[in-house]
Each structure stands twice: as C-alpha cells, then as structure tokens.
Amino acid sequence: MAHTTEQSDQPACCEPFDAEWAHLETLALHAGTGPDPATGALLTPIYQTTTFVQEAVGVHKGFTYSRAGNPTVAALERRLAALEGGAFATCYATGLAATTALCLALLAAGDRVVVSQAVYGGTVRLLQQVLGRFGVEAVFIDTADQGLLAAELQRAPVRLVFIETPANPTLRLTDIAATAQLAHRAGAWLVVDNTLLTPALQRPLELGADVVLHSTTKFIEGHNATVGGALITTQRELHERFEFTRTATGTIQAPFTAWLTLQGVKTLPMRMARHSENALRVARFLADHPRVVRLLYPWLDSFPQHELARRQQRAGGALIAFEVEGGVEAGTRLMNAVRLCALAENLGAAETIITHPASMTHWSVPPAQRAAAGITDGLVRLSVGLEDPEDIIADLDQALGK
Numbered sequence: 003m004a005h006t007t008e009q010s011d012q013p014a015c016c017e018p019f020d021a022e023w024a025h026l027e028t029l030a031l032h033a034g035t036g037p038d039p040a041t042g043a044l045l046t047p048i049y050q051t052t053t054f055v056q057e058a059v060g061v062h063k064g065f066t067y068s069r070a071g072n073p074t075v076a077a078l079e080r081r082l083a084a085l086e087g088g089a090f091a092t093c094y095a096t097g098l099a100a101t102t103a104l105c106l107a108l109l110a111a112g113d114r115v116v117v118s119q120a121v122y123g124g125t126v127r128l129l130q131q132v133l134g135r136f137g138v139e140a141v142f143i144d145t146a147d148q149g150l151l152a153a154e155l156q157r158a159p160v161r162l163v164f165i166e167t168p169a170n171p172t173l174r175l176t177d178i179a180a181t182a183q184l185a186h187r188a189g190a191w192l193v194v195d196n197t198l199l200t201p202a203l204q205r206p207l208e209l210g211a212d213v214v215l216h217s218t219t220k221f222i223e224g225h226n227a228t229v230g231g232a233l234i235t236t237q238r239e240l241h242e243r244f245e246f247t248r249t250a251t252g253t254i255q256a257p258f259t260a261w262l263t264l265q266g267v268k269t270l271p272m273r274m275a276r277h278s279e280n281a282l283r284v285a286r287f288l289a290d291h292p293r294v295v296r297l298l299y300p301w302l303d304s305f306p307q308h309e310l311a312r313r314q315q316r317a318g319g320a321l322i323a324f325e326v327e328g329g330v331e332a333g334t335r336l337m338n339a340v341r342l343c344a345l346a347e348n349l350g351a352a353e354t355i356i357t358h359p360a361s362m363t364h365w366s367v368p369p370a371q372r373a374a375a376g377i378t379d380g381l382v383r384l385s386v387g388l389e390d391p392e393d394i395i396a397d398l399d400q401a402l403g404k
C-alpha cells in the first residue's frame with residue numbers, strides 16, 4: 003500500500019487507485035488518486051490551505067498544517083511511490099531540498115558518506131560547503147569501480163553511499179545491484195539519484211537501493227514549469243525519519259507544484275520512451291558525423307559500459323555527451339549556431355537543450371580536475387527533447403557545418 007495518510011471515511015468509489023498489478027502507464031495516470039470525495043472532481047484539487055479544522059481536539063482527517071502534510075502533495079506522493087515500486091514518498095520544495103532532508107534525516111557529525119565522483123554539482127556543494135561545516139565527511143570516488151568502492155567502504159565506517167547513474171555529464175554508470183550489496187555488507191544505506199532515467203527506465207529499489215531521490219524539476223514534471231524533489235523508500239522507518247525531518251526543517255513542496263507535477267507525470271512513460279527513441283536517432287547521426295570525435299550514449303554498442311546499461315536500464319534515456327574536433331572554440335561555435343535546440347543549463351524537459359559543460363556548468367572546476375572526470379573542453383551535453391528527431395538532427399547538422 004502506498005498510502006501515506008489514512009482517509010478511512012472515504013466511500014469505496016473514491017478510494018485512491020492503488021492496484022499493484024497495474025502497468026506503469028496506468029499507474030502514471032491513476033495511482034494514488036481517485037475522484038474527489040467531496041465533489042467528484044476527476045482531478046485532485048489544489049488544496050491551497052495552511053490549516054485543517056479539527057472536529058475535536060486531535061480528531062482530524064490526517065492533515066493538520068500544510069508544513070507537515072497536504073492532500074495535494076500526498077496524492078503526488080502516493081503516485082510517485084507506486085511508480086518507483088516503493089511504499090512511501092515525501093515531496094520537497096526542490097530536488098536539493100530533498101537531498102538536504104535526506105542528509106539531515108540520516109547523518110550526524112562524524113559520519114562519512116561515499117559519493118559518486120560525477121554527481122549533480124549542487125549535491126557536491128551541499129555536502130562540502132554546508133554539511134561539511136557540521137562534521138559530515140563526503141568522499142568522492144569513481145563508484146563505477148567496484149574495487150575502489152569496496153576498499154573505501156573498508157577503510158573506515160560509512161553511513162551512506164550516494165550514487166547518480168548515469169552521471170552528469172559523462173553518463174558514467176554505476177552498477178546499482180552490486181553497489182547495494184557492497185553498501186549493505188558494510189552497514190551503509192544506498193541512495194540512488196534516479197533523476198536522469200526516472201522509474202520508467204530504471205528501478206533502483208528493485209535492485210536493492212534503500213532510497214531513491216528525484217529532482218522532479220526534470221523529467222518527472224517534464225515541462226519546465228516547476229522545481230520540486232522527492233524521496234521514495236520501501237522502509238517505514240526511513241520514511242518516518244524523512245517525514246519528521248521535513249516537518250522539523252520546513253522543506254515541503256507547495257500544493258500548486260504538486261498539482262502541476264501530478265499532471266506532468268501522467269505522460270512520463272510515453273515521454274521517456276520517446277526521449278530515448280529520439281536520443282538514439284540523434285546519437286546515430288552524431289556517430290556518423292566526421293566532426294564528432296567522441297560520443298557517449300549508453301544505448302550505442304560503442305559505449306564503454308554498454309552491457310551494464312542493457313542490464314540495468316530499459317532504454318538509453320535523453321542525454322548524449324559528445325565532443326567536436328577543435329576543442330572549446332569549436333564547441334562554443336556549435337552552441338552559438340543552433341536554432342531549434344535551446345542553449346541553457348537544464349535538462350529533462352520536452353524541449354531539446356544543449357549545454358557546454360566546460361564553459362557553462364563546469365567552468366569553475368579546475369581544468370585538471372575536469373580532465374580527470376572526462377569533461378574535456380570540447381564536450382557538449384544534449385538533453386534530447388520531444389521534437390521530431392529529424393528537426394533536431396537538421397539543426398545539429400547545420401550548426402556542425404559552421
């Protein structure tokens with residue numbers, strides 16, 4: 003059961019849909035919601051209210067104050083829990099608010115966290131520049147290297163292993179099932195940031211992860227309209243810690259954000275399938291282009307961890323990284339020449355977005371460190387959108403010719 007609140011007084015016709023046997027496409031539309039008990043409204047209303055009137059002291063319908071919980075947010079939580087194959091979800095104001103709540107719920111001064119070397123930049127900043135001041139030590143290693151991970155877990159006690167797979171922007175993969183085994187043997191929890199693939203393409207909880215983290219800002223909401231985050235787990239004890247921490251620190255999501263995300267997530271399985279189809283078409287075009295000297299897309303045979311991608315993912319996802327000959331100047335020229343692709347620092351929306359890590363997202367990282375992580379000066383990141391792939395290819399073709 004994915005219920006996070008009890009509403010036992012609902013008539014049977016209005017109980018949230020929660021069939022465990024349903025397929026992903028059906029769950030994306032129906033899980034966790036049903037017609038509004040008061041009016042029959044098909045869509046869950048936006049419960050834009052701070053507080054909830056109690057019938058008598060302590061007698062209420064499961065909601066008391068919107069910092070602790072809200073019916074619209076709870077509906078999204080039931081839906082996301084069902085999609086990830088979890089039992090519980092909590093939603094947050096942003097993806098980083100979810101990461102903050104995760105760390106505050108599970109860590110204390112003196113704890114060590116092992117983190118994938120290539121993770122979202124905001125995750126690094128939070129761990130190093132904020133939680134570091136509170137005595138949390140974050141160790142960044144290449145978690146694709148299981149030998150290195152095993153050694154790090156043996157060196158000293160580790161509370162938490164935090165991985166992002168595929169990692170941004172090099173798409174390096176970490177084996178989730180193997181990492182879960184190593185982490186659990188060392189007495190650590192495994193958290194997977196599943197933002198880039200979503201439950202439509204990758205199911206970390208089924209592979210042994212304890213918690214899945216999302217920036218719902220990206221593919222889950224999918225329309226560049228909101229910022230939001232979520233934590234999903236099958237473990238009640240962890241969920242209760244997340245709920246407590248969210249109420250105590252005030253990081254909950256706004257009802258309107260939850261409502262927009264409930265609409266966006268309805269098409270998630272179809273969108274992720276189309277993102278992947280389009281990205282594969284674009285990747286094959288780039289593979290044949292004479293000016294492309296390096297190409298990373300997990301669904302291509304040439305990808306160094308292609309076999310792991312096939313085992314762990316349902317499809318390749320939307321992100322492609324590639325390098326054009328001529329380094330940073332050539333990369334910049336390409337960026338400036340695109341017309342359809344949006345030159346921006348985001349990913350995971352319906353629109354194709356092109357980013358130049360060396361001059362945009364990773365400019366502040368010293369060149370040697372960038373090179374060690376495989377982020378070369380000519381590297382271009384593409385978040386392939388839902389346009390007709392021929393149009394995306396035509397745009398890249400004309401830009402590569404300049």
Ligand SMILES: *Cc1c(COP(=O)(O)O)cnc(C)c1O
Nearest residue numbers: 096097098122197217219229230
């Ligand atoms: C964007 C992003 C985040 C942070 O999410 P916000 O909603 O921007 O706070 C975390 N992880 C990944 C992989 C992301 O892409």
